[in-house]
Amino acid sequence: MSPRILFSTTRRVLTQLRHDKRTLALVVLVPVVLLTLVYYLFEKQPGVFNEIGLIMLGLFPFAIMFLITSIAMLRERTSGTLERLLTTPLNKPDLLFGYGLSFGLVAAVQAGVATGLAYWAFNLSTAGTTGLVIVFAVADAILGVALGLFFSAFARTEFQAVQFMPLVVFPQIFLCGLFAPRDQMAGWMQALSKVMPLTYAVQGLQEVGAHVDPTPLMWRDLIIVVGCIVLALSFAAATLRRRTD
Amino acid sequence: MDVAIEVRDLVVVRGHKEVLHGIGTSVATGGVTGLLGPSGSGKTTLMRAIVGVQKVRSGSVTVLGQPAGSAALRSRIGYLTQAPSVYADMTVRENVRYFASLYKGVTRADADRAIADVGLSDAANQMVGSLSGGQFSRASLACALVGRPDVLILDEPTVGLDPVLREELWRKFRELAASGVTLLVSSHVMDEAGRCDRLILIREGRIIADDTVDAVRRAADTHDLDEAFLRLIRAQEPVEVAS
Ligand SMILES: Nc1ncnc2c1ncn2[C@@H]1O[C@H](COP(=O)(O)OP(=O)(O)OP(=O)(O)O)[C@@H](O)[C@H]1O
Ligand SMILES: [Mg+2]
Numbered sequence: 322m323s324p325r326i327l328f329s330t331t332r333r334v335l336t337q338l339r340h341d342k343r344t345l346a347l348v349v350l351v352p353v354v355l356l357t358l359v360y361y362l363f364e365k366q367p368g369v370f371n372e373i374g375l376i377m378l379g380l381f382p383f384a385i386m387f388l389i390t391s392i393a394m395l396r397e398r399t400s401g402t403l404e405r406l407l408t409t410p411l412n413k414p415d416l417l418f419g420y421g422l423s424f425g426l427v428a429a430v431q432a433g434v435a436t437g438l439a440y441w442a443f444n445l446s447t448a449g450t451t452g453l454v455i456v457f458a459v460a461d462a463i464l465g466v467a468l469g470l471f472f473s474a475f476a477r478t479e480f481q482a483v484q485f486m487p488l489v490v491f492p493q494i495f496l497c498g499l500f501a502p503r504d505q506m507a508g509w510m511q512a513l514s515k516v517m518p519l520t521y522a523v524q525g526l527q528e529v530g531a532h533v534d535p536t537p538l539m540w541r542d543l544i545i546v547v548g549c550i551v552l553a554l555s556f557a558a559a560t561l562r563r564r565t566d
Numbered sequence: 567m568d569v570a571i572e573v574r575d576l577v578v579v580r581g582h583k584e585v586l587h588g589i590g591t592s593v594a595t596g597g598v599t600g601l602l603g604p605s606g607s608g609k610t611t612l613m614r615a616i617v618g619v620q621k622v623r624s625g626s627v628t629v630l631g632q633p634a635g636s637a638a639l640r641s642r643i644g645y646l647t648q649a650p651s652v653y654a655d656m657t658v659r660e661n662v663r664y665f666a667s668l669y670k671g672v673t674r675a676d677a678d679r680a681i682a683d684v685g686l687s688d689a690a691n692q693m694v695g696s697l698s699g700g701q702f703s704r705a706s707l708a709c710a711l712v713g714r715p716d717v718l719i720l721d722e723p724t725v726g727l728d729p730v731l732r733e734e735l736w737r738k739f740r741e742l743a744a745s746g747v748t749l750l751v752s753s754h755v756m757d758e759a760g761r762c763d764r765l766i767l768i769r770e771g772r773i774i775a776d777d778t779v780d781a782v783r784r785a786a787d788t789h790d791l792d793e794a795f796l797r798l799i800r801a802q803e804p805v806e807v808a809s
Contacts, residue, residue: 329667336664337655340693401651408617408645409668409713410637563635564621566580 322414330411330419331426334393338427348389348427352381352435360443371530374445376499378436378454379526382428382462383519384490388483390424390469395482398473404565413558421466421554428462429455449529453539457529460546461522465490467553468518474560493519498527518549568595570717570748571616576625578611578771585611586771588625593750593764598743600762601752602795608771609752610648613719616750617645629717641669644715648722648752650706654695658686661694662708669713680712683738685731700726707735718742720751724758736761756791767798774798 338345359377363369397403406416432455439445447454472489476482496506496514503514514520525542532539571593578586586608593599601609614620615627618635627634630642652661658681666677681690684704689697694705707723720739724732736758739749743763751762759765765782767775775782775798779791786794 325670326668329664333653333656333660333664336660337653340655400654401647401649402653404619405645405647405651405709406668407619408635408640408643409665410641410670411668564619566621 322412322418323410326411326415327419327422330415331422334420334423335426337393338423344389345427348385348431349434351385352377352431353438355381356435356439356443370443371446372527373499374439374443375447375454375526375530376497376523378432378439378458379461379522380494380499380519381435382432382458383465383522384486384494385431386424386428386462386465387469387472387490388486390420390466391473391476391482391485392479393420394470394473395476395479399478403561407561407563413561414554416561417470417554417557420470421463421550424466425459425463428466429459432458432462447530448533449531449535449539453529453535454526457522457526457543457546460543460550461519464518464522464546464550464553467550467557471553471557471560474557493517496520497523499523518546521545521549569593570595570630571750572626572628573612573616574626574628576612576615576627577623578608578615578620579623580611584623584771586615589768589771589773590625591766591773591776593748595748596743596746597763598739598749598751598761599764599766600759601750601766601768602754602756602759603768604799605754607768609768610721611771612768613645613721613750613752617643617719641713642716644710644713644718646707646710646718646720646723650703652694652702652706652709655693657691657693658697658705658708659690661705662712665709666712672713676714677708677712680708683711684708685734700728700731703727704731716747718747718749720749722752722754724753724755732758756795759791759795767795769799769802774802 356374356377359374360370363373436451436455436458440451468489472485473482476485496510496517497519503511506514521542525539528536528539528542569592574590575588576586577584577588603609611620615622616629616634629639632639662677662681663674666672666674681687684707686701686704686708689701694702697705703726710718710720724735743749753759760779762779764778765775766773775785783789783794786797788794788797
């Protein structure tokens, strides 16, 4: 890996985003709109937004970044730029971490805006600090990026790529504890939820919500999420083949 | 005479079909070699093998003394894909500067020079997605030239360009060759074949001629390269039936 190439690749991805103002606006505004909906949905039920709204702060960046990254990587593949890049001194990690960094930066802005809105407009209250909520939101976003980079390898077309979103993201959302507490699920579902990284991201956020100080469980959850990011990026690197048919 | 590209018994299978059937050739350092052949004959496949992105069944490809695709080679080789491969959602300058940044010691000034070399200075700040077809492919060419490679693999660099631009690009290619760069250029246009030092004629995955331009003309007994090409291809046909 070369810092120079990593930096310029990060910059290039950000430049592409900068030219696509509508996508940038959507990235920031979609969570705001959805969060507003969720707030008014539970307006009459005190305390619910504190739980659901908090989890949403981790889910939006995950789902949105997964989708955007898998399409971006697919484009890189279908436009021939990936093949060309692989004939240059660029190494695979330069590209993958470049995507991780640039989209991570965008995710930080997204998470900052959404979290700010939740706290100040919708009176979200958490026992732990806002900073930790943002840390988890950004980690979730980068998890989405890493999984998106990996799964895009299995899509040949945009039609296929968008369908990985329901396939990869929805089950994780169903089983992460948002809809039903995990300990009330059937055994095999609990087992499934245990191998899904989003489960730990959500659990970490719940820990921040419930405890003033960071708990050991929260740290463990964060480490697991970061571990999954590294794992997904390594798998993504393995699926990036320099030589193809 | 130094050898820049050495291909030995190269067999490539794409899909379920053998596309290159054990071909071999060697390209000397410096100079322009034309790679010609009918559509589907395997030109792009051979070029992909030389830049090291093509899976090969057997045989070997060596570039500048190293196995094709090896890390040390990648800073010394430039590849223009047949379909332009640049980012449509960035300007020409942003594209070329990005590719420049991948090579050590290649500056933004080099990027601007590459843009000028392909005649795109006036469109440097235009989004690639809004370029005309010919401008689009020249933007792609600029990205291949910018790394100041020792070996340039150009897959149909002048397709769809007007005679004036073709003339300018060929002057550039000749200039690069004179400075010691090895160019392998595929083309369908026979008047371009005449500008090469050597020609490799490929048909259905086999090399049917591999010689200097004059020697190819002599072998086919005609000065007209178009005609020479047709004659050489026809000369192969009975062999095909017999085998
Ligand atoms: N991805 C692929 N999968 C399977 N077969 C392929 C693939 N790409 C090319 N081929 C086949 O390999 C053969 C050689 O293709 P290649 O692209 O090398 O031809 P070419 O000489 O460059 O043709 P053209 O002048 O039209 O560009 C063709 O028969 C083509 O159909
Ligand atoms: Mg071709």
